[in-house]
Amino acid sequence: MTTIINANGTPLQSGNIAARGGYVPLGTLGAKCVVLSELTKTVVKLSPSEMKEMELKTLCGADWCEERYARLHPKKEVVLFDHRALATDIIRDCQSKGPYVESYERRAGVWLMNDGQLVVNGRELWRPDGTRLEHGIHENRIYSASGDVGFDASTPEATDDEVELIRRAFSGIDWQQPIAPELQLGWLGVAFVAPALRRRSNLFLGGRHGVGKSTALELTKWLLGPVAHACTGPQTMAAFYQALGGTGRAVILDEFEADPSRRHTKDTLEIARMSYSLQEGDEGIVRGTPGGTTRSYRFYSPFLAAGICPGKMEPADLSRWVILEAKSRKADAIQLTEDEARRLGPRLARRFVSRWSVFQASEKVVRERILAAGGDGRLADTVGTLLASYWAFVSSQPATAEDADVLVEMLDIESSIGAHAVADETRCLEALLTRVLPFKCMEADALVTRNLSISEAIQRVCEDPTGNPEIVAQLARIGLRVATVKGAWKVFVANSPEHQGLRRVYMGTKWATGGWSMVLRRLPGGEESTQRLGAGFPASKVTVFDVPQDLLPAQNDFEFGQLLAA
Incomplete structure (x- = not known):
């Protein structure tokens, strides 16, 4: 390339066509400058030591750098790239922008724009109506060229027959829940558009060895393509940080088994719990860095896991997961090859993003019908999202109240309510009442020591309030009291977290x-x-x-009086 130099040492342009490249300053992140490369459309974090000649040419483009920062060396009388001047400009421009907000970057995935509709960031940036945008800054969000989602605006939509084929493939297992294939299809839609959702439901497939759980996971992995993060066995928190942070990838986890000696179960459930409802602007998990700054890890990943004996789920986890139990594999199960599944997956994704409005309207209606049937808000969020997603696959029109009632009837709402009903207070009370301790009690005019659960001790006091003084005294030492207040039996529990008796009772629990x-x-x-x-x-x-009612005597003719003497 021949460059003509002005008298002041800057290059003289021979035309009006500017070289492609440059940068957009985004701000500072600790000691680093963050820019958007106009050449590669990627977000780059640069420390001062990294702003060297070749690095800057790679970032901004060699022609662009020579066009704007070529200088005539006063002694050598040759034209050189003044990378120090460019580095100074980058530092100055980024400092003027202030701190960089990492949550403003939207990587590969399907995202929600201000008008309530979607934008797909993959090899191209496009809207479901076919409008193509340029990678860069839109509505104060940074859409960087950072990956592939497996489909684009030109991908044809799946047909009704292809959707039914996938549903039948998920029906290759005889599930305890008849609606399981529909819920799996619904989860597929959730996985395609996870970053755009308000709630990201999780699925767990349980069942004995060889029933076909891994086959169902493998089919889902093929259908999702680049959107899937498939893994097997124990996963660490650090692995999730590196693989999922800031992305919209869906996790497909096989062999999700309990192992008391490792933390992987808790780590996985923690990420799934946070991913369920994390919204833009939330910091997620914040960790310090060796450089003294902080880094935020944000997750938008729905989970599909399978196992024989999963780890213990707390009530907060159970309400975010739908558990499906496989009974046996059907002899006439449809088997899709990997090539067939990978061909159909992009078509399914294209169909779903085109029906985003159908999903939104259906979700509202389905949620209302679940609440009307007796479900709580979390059940409506978790299961309602999956049912509305399924409906968007099979219908081009939003679900009516009658359609939603059919879906809720298929759901078997009573069993679903039971699965979501276990609350922290129930488990806390259970941990208290089932603890077995030695109690002194009167039996046949003799004082003996018996190992009783606290529930049995409470029951004895309720049956004979004056005949069990030793049990009453032992309960007091534990931090408990049983007495009547206005004719109703009550349990009194010490509040202090330092109470040694109660700490021993709750030992080994949360x-x-x-x-x-x-x-x-x-x-x-x-x-x-x-x-x-x-x-x-x-x-x-x-x-x-x-x-609790089951601890009270069936018939109690005792005349309640004042509270037992303090």
Whole structure:
């Protein structure tokens, strides 16, 4: 390339066509400058030591650099690239922008724009109506060229027959829940557009060895293509950070088995719990870096996992997962080859993004019908999203109330409500009542020591309030009291997280270091009070709740009077 130099040493342009390249300053991230390369359309973080000649030419384009930063060396009388001047401009421009907000970058995936419709960031940036955009900044969001989603605006939509073929392939297993194939198809839609969703439901496929769970996961992996992050066995938090942070990839995890000696189950459930409802602007998990700055890890990944014996799910997890149980594999199951599945996957994705409005309208209606049938808000969010996604695949029109009622009827809402009903307060009460301890009690005019669960001890006090003083005294030492208030039996539990008796009772549970008082207060009749737990005990803050009905005597003719003597 021949360059003509002005008298001042800058290149003289021989035409009006500017060289392609340059940068857009985005801000600073600690000691680094963050820019959008106009040449590659990628977001680049540069430390001062990285702003060398070849690095800057790679970032901004060699021709662009020579066009704007070629200088005549005063002594050597040759034209050189003044990379120091470019580095200074980059630093100055980024500093003027202020701190860089990582959540503003939207990588490969399907995202929601301000008008409520979608934009797909893949090899190209495009809208479902076929409008093509240029990678860069739109609506104050950075759409970088950072990957492939497996389909584009020219991908043909799947036909009704192809959608039915996939549903029948998911029906190759005899599921305990008849609606399981529809829910799996619905999860596929959730996975295609995960970053754009308000809720990202998770699926767990359970069942004995050899029933076909891994086959179902493999089919889903083929259908998702580049959108899938497929893995097997224990996964670490660090692995999720590196593979999923800031992306819209869906996780397909096989062999998700319990292992008390490792943290992988808790780590996986934690990421799935956060991914369920993380929205843009949320910081996600924030970690420090060796350079003294912080880094935010944000996850938009729905999970599809399979296993024989999964790890323990807390109520917060159970309400975000739909658990499907496989009974057996059907002899006439449809088998799709990898080539067939990978051909159909992009067509399914194109069909779903084209029907985004159908999904949005159907989700609202289905959610309302689940609530009307007795489900709670979380069940409506989790299952309603999957059912609305399924409907968008099979219908070009939003679901009516009658359509939604049919879907909810297929769901078997009563069993679903039962699966979501286990709450923290229920588990906390169960951990308290099932603890077995030695109690002294009267039997046949003799004082003996018996190993009783706390529920059995409470039951004995309710049956004979005056005949079990040793049990009453032992409960007080534990941090409990059972008494009547206005004719109703109540349990009093010490609030202090430092109470050694209750810490021993809750040893090995999530309440081992406290927190039981706030949770137990959610039980029927729950409230805070100031009471004595027993004779010789000072008044203290306690949590009061109703004695569970199954612990009360079937017939109790005892005339309730004043509270038992403090």
